[in-house]
Amino acid sequence: MIDIHCHILNGIDDGPKTLEDSLQMAKQAVEQGFTDIIATPHHLKGQFSNPGDAVKRQVEHFNERLAKENIALTVHPGQEVRIHGEMLEGLANGSVLTLAGTKYILIEFPTESIPLFTQELFFNLQMKGYTPIIAHPERNLEVMRHLDPLYELVEAGALAQLTFGSFEGRVSKKVKKLSEQLIDTNLVHFIATDAHLYKGRSMDVQQAVRKLQKEKGENRADYMFQNAKLVLNDQVIETLEPVELKKKFFLF
Known part of the structure; x- marks a missing residue:
């Protein structure tokens, strides 16, 4: 498997504090069946600022350490970028x-809302050849209230990433229910760990994988896993037609 959203790099955001913690996460990832991880430290979220060059350097050093430790995992550079107007x-x-x-x-959106400039920003990104992937929309309060804004973004070409823990019910029953709805309405295209440590928000996903395969079918699970591979290979993702629901989902 390939993880497109993971805070495996140590000492730069709210992920692991030490290199040893990062190595523990890497070992756990291999045990769970991951071959590749895209490291996505927070960028421009609160106190966390992790510019591209710094992330690339740390990923390079971490891969060197993984090789020395004989850990069969490859880490790639990325970011979980807090949405902002100067992204281009x-x-x-x-x-x-x-x-x-x-x-x-x-x-990443703010927890409370989807900013008003999101549609325009996503359009401009797409015009430059980029494809936005929305991180964990199931934890966004505006999406929790109604699905229309997410539907409009996905219908216009954005993609979205669900978190294993949300689907498994580790966040809350409401977030679990919403996660299932997002899968059923074709509004999420990936499932990722968003792991921050080797305990708690960890790489331990096999139970969630089995749950996804059993409850949503192996074809849907394979679709979400395959899409992660397509991202890593910079290939086109064939999306399923999103389903627009007229009913509002007031989860509070």
């Missing part, structure tokens, strides 16, 4: 990274 400028000067040097970019 950041991509141009290298401070903002795409996922593993591809056309795909992982974008």
